Each structure stands twice: as C-alpha cells, then as structure tokens.
Amino acid sequence: xxxxKKNLLWLMISIICYATCEIPNSEPSxxxxxxxxxxSTVSVVKGTCPSIDGKDENVEPSEASDCLEQLESNMEDMVxxxxxRAQFAVGDAIGLLQIHDKSxxxxxxxxxxxxxxxxxxDCQDIQNANFSWAVKIPKEALSKxxxxxxxxxxxxxxxxxxMRNKNQTKNQTVLNNKVYGITMSANISNxxxxxxxxxxxxxxxxxxxxxxxNGKGELNWTTxxxxxxxxxQFNTIKCSCSHLTFFAVLMTPPSQSNTNETAKNLETLxxxxxxxxxxxxxxxxxxxxxxxxxxxxxxxxxxxxxxxMFGSLFLLNASFLSNxxxxxxxxxxxxxxxxxxxxxSMLASFxxxxxxxxxxxxxxIRQNVTITNYMRxxxxxGWDCHVLRHRIKQW
Numbered sequence: 385x386x387x388x389k390k391n392l393l394w395l396m397i398s399i400i401c402y403a404t405c406e407i408p409n410s411e412p413s414x415x416x417x418x419x420x421x422x423x424s425t426v427s428v429v430k431g432t433c434p435s436i437d438g439k440d441e442n443v444e445p446s447e448a449s450d451c452l453e454q455l456e457s458n459m460e461d462m463v464x465x466x467x468x469r470a471q472f473a474v475g476d477a478i479g480l481l482q483i484h485d486k487s488x489x490x491x492x493x494x495x496x497x498x499x500x501x502x503x504x505x506d507c508q509d510i511q512n513a514n515f516s517w518a519v520k521i522p523k524e525a526l527s528k529x530x531x532x533x534x535x536x537x538x539x540x541x542x543x544x545x546x547m548r549n550k551n552q553t554k555n556q557t558v559l560n561n562k563v564y565g566i567t568m569s570a571n572i573s574n575x576x577x578x579x580x581x582x583x584x585x586x587x588x589x590x591x592x593x594x595x596x597x598n599g600k601g602e603l604n605w606t607t608x609x610x611x612x613x614x615x616x617q618f619n620t621i622k623c624s625c626s627h628l629t630f631f632a633v634l635m636t637p638p639s640q641s642n643t644n645e646t647a648k649n650l651e652t653l654x655x656x657x658x659x660x661x662x663x664x665x666x667x668x669x670x671x672x673x674x675x676x677x678x679x680x681x682x683x684x685x686x687x688x689x690x691x692x693m694f695g696s697l698f699l700l701n702a703s704f705l706s707n708x709x710x711x712x713x714x715x716x717x718x719x720x721x722x723x724x725x726x727x728x729s730m731l732a733s734f735x736x737x738x739x740x741x742x743x744x745x746x747x748x749i750r751q752n753v754t755i756t757n758y759m760r761x762x763x764x765x766g767w768d769c770h771v772l773r774h775r776i777k778q779w
Contacts, residue, residue: 429458429472429481436477436544443477443547445603448630452542452565452599455479459538459569471501476545478502484526486535494520495541497564502541512618516584517543517562522577525568525628532570540567547630548603559583559592559621559633565599566628573609573627581623583633591636594623599630661701668698685759689743692766693736700729736766 433451436443455472462470462483472479480495480502494507496515510518521539529537542565548558564581572579581594594612595605610625621633675691703726710722739762755761 429455429470429479432458432472433474433477436474443544445547445597445599448542448544448547448563448565449599451477451544452540452567452630455481455542456538456540456567456569459483459533459540463536469504472542473500477543479540479542482539484530484537484539486530491523491526492520493526493539494518495539497541497543502543510582514584515582516560517564518582519564519566520580521566521568522575522579524575524577525572525579528572529568529570538569540569541565547632556593556634556636559585559635563630563632565630568628575626578611578624578626579628581625581631583621583623585619585621592621593634593636594621594625595632595634596625596627597630597632605632605634658705661705665698665701665705668694668701672698686743686747688759689736689740689762689766692763693733693740696729696732696736696766700726700733703729732767739766 432454433447436447436451458470458481462468462481468483468485470481472481478497478501482504484493492507494505494510495502496505496510496513496518497503498516505513505515505518507520510520519541526537526539529539544563544565546561547563560583566579592612592614593607594610595607596610597603597605609627610623610631613622613624614620615622623631623633625631671694672691675687703722707722707726710718713719743762
C-alpha cells in the first residue's frame with residue numbers, strides 16, 4: 385500500500401474515533417452542577433401540599449404551614465438522590481428547595497420570584513433590579529443550617545397567594561396578596577446580619593409594615609424582629625428580619641389612616657362647636673331678654689338693629705344645633721324644614737350684619753341723610769334677605 389493511501393486511512397480512523405468516542409473529564413453543565421461539586425439535576429416536587437392543590441379561594445394559614453413543612457421534609461431525599469435544586473408549583477403556589485453541600489464556600493445567597501417560579505439571582509444590587517420580590521439570606525444563616533444538617537445548608541422558599549383568615553386585620557391589606565414562607569431546617573433567629581427582603585410597587589409606596597407569622601395557630605401578624613425601610617427612589621419596601629418564618633408586607637391605605645385621624649378630630653371639633661354655639665345662645669338670649677324686659681324705655685335705631693341681628697344669630701345657632709338630631713329621625717319633611725331654616729337664618733344673619741355696617745356708615749359719615757320709614761324698610765330688608773341677595777345678583 386502506498387504512503388498516500390496509508391495517510392488517508394489513518395485520517396478516516398481519527399475522524400470516526402473523534403465522533404464516536406467519549407472524551408473523559410468533561411465538565412457538567414450549569415444545570416447539572418450540585419453546588420459546584422456533585423452532579424445533580426433540577427427536579428420537580430410532586431404530590432406535595434394536596435390541601436392547596438387547585439385552590440382558587442383563600443389558603444388557610446394551617447394549610448400554608450403544613451405545606452412548608454412537607455416541602456422541607458423532601459430535603460433528606462434530595463441529599464440521597466444528589467439533587468441540589470427542586471421546583472414546586474401547585475396552582476398559584478410556587479416554591480424552591482435548594483441544598484448547598486459541605487464543599488461550598490459559605491456566602492450570601494439571593495433569590496427572586498416571578499409569576500411561575502423562584503430563581504437564584506446575583507446578590508449584587510438586587511434592590512435596584514426589576515424584581516417584584518427578592519430576598520438575601522446572609523452567610524450567617526447558611527452557617528447555622530450547615531451546623532444542624534451535617535454540613536449541608538438547606539433553603540426552602542414557598543410563595544402563597546391570598547393567605548388569610550377571619551382574624552386578619554381589616555385596616556391593612558397584604559401587598560400583592562403574596563405571603564412568603566422561608567425555612568432552613570434549623571432554628572434561624574437572633575441574627576446579627578439580618579435577612580433582607582425587597583418588595584416593589586408599581587406606584588408610590590403608602591404606609592407599609594414588614595410583619596411575620598410564626599406558622600403556629602391562627603394568623604396573627606407581628607412586627608417583632610422585623611424592621612421596615614421605604615426606598616422611595618425605587619418604590620421599594622425593604623424588610624430586615626432577624627429570623628425565618630412566614631413574611632408579608634402589610635399596607636395601610638392613606639385614606640383609611642387619614643379617616644381614622646379625621647374621625648377622632650371630628651369628634652373633638654363637634655364637641656367644641658356644640659359648646660361654642662351653646663355659650664353664644666346663652667348670652668344672646670340674655671341680651672334679648674334684657675331688651676324685652678326694658679322695652680318700655682325708648683330704644684334708638686342702633687339698639688333695634690342690634691336686637692334684630694341678635695335674633696337672627698340665635699335662630700342660626702338653634703337650627704345648627706338641632707340639625708343632627710332632626711337628621712337622625714330620618715323624617716324627610718323634618719329634614720327639609722331644618723335645612724330651609726338653617727339656610728334662611730344664615731342669610732338673615734349676613735343681611736343684618738350688612739345693615740348694621742350700613743347704619744353706622746350713615747350715622748357717622750352721612751349725618752344729614754333722612755330716610756322716610758327708615759326702621760320699617762330696613763326690617764323688611766333684614767328679614768326678607770332674599771330681596772337683598774336678588775339685588776346683589778342684579779348689581
């Protein structure tokens with residue numbers, strides 16, 4: 385065989401061997417890496433949390449607590465099967481189970497949630513990223529989990545929609561109706577480096593409070609162990625908590641909080657108004673009584689105008705004080721009458737103040753002006769106040 389044919393034969397054998405033979409020491413893909421050491425695959429947790437399977441209505445707190453415990457119980461099986469990460473999804477509920485084995489360098493780890501799953505994300509500047517919710521678990525918490533679980537750090541995150549019960553506060557609502565449960569198969573509490581959660585809103589953040597529930601008994605939210613910080617620049621609510629459990633951001637709408645404050649102030653102002661009107665009526669009645677008691681004495685025009693003005697003010701205070709009592713009777717005719725009386729007495733009071741000012745002007749400035757039937761005309765004008773209002777509109 386010629387040398388040329390030999391070279392061609394060796395070239396064909398090399399190509400066939402390269403195409404069919406397995407190359408040793410190849411690196412596994414990122415989805416198959418088990419925390420940087422053992423080979424693993426991403427699994428899907430099935431047959432867990434049947435109590436919330438397919439639920440469209442509210443999830444009871446006890447069901448949520450049971451579901452988180454059932455997810456956590458899958459961790460030992462994942463260690464045996466060398467599975468580092470598993471996803472969970474039932475209806476609106478989603479979850480993530482992750483194991484960090486002994487060979488992993490302990491460092492902070494971050495997660496975020498979207499519509500369909502919870503993902504591992506980079507901790508660099510997570511509060512500025514476009515995540516609806518994100519959490520940073522410090523290495524201190526991971527170290528505590530490793531000590532309890534033979535060197536493996538377990539992380540279980542569960543997101544539930546519409547978790548509430550009858551004892552939930554009526555003055556607050558859960559942000560986006562989302563509650564997050566986080567556990568690490570160890571007692572994670574009294575952390576010096578807190579767990580940080582970031583929740584975003586599409587609009588300006590109103591009054592918010594980061595609260596937690598220990599997963600036992602009835603749903604009673606508490607702010608113990610959690611601090612709230614509003615980052616207005618990014619419309620973000622930052623929760624710093626020293627323990628792990630169920631978390632939610634409770635929102636207090638400004639209208640409700642303002643309504644509570646307004647109701648308190650309104651009650652105080654109402655009492656002050658009643659006292660002021662009562663005192664005014666008391667002294668007005670004394671002035672009117674003294675005038676009628678001494679009516680035999682000749683009274684001048686200024687006194688008569690003043691007494692008419694007192695009478696209109698007394699009528700205004702009386703109609704104002706009786707307004708609420710008449711309204712509580714729910715009698716339509718009585719309500720119409722008191723409304724007309726209040727409107728009339730107010731116009732009459734304004735008119736008599738105008739007449740008093742006009743009389744002082746004529747008396748002090750235009751001293752020589754003489755008007756026939758002066759008192760009769762101004763009395764008709766004062767009590768028929770609609771005539772004055774009509775004249776003002778014409779002017």
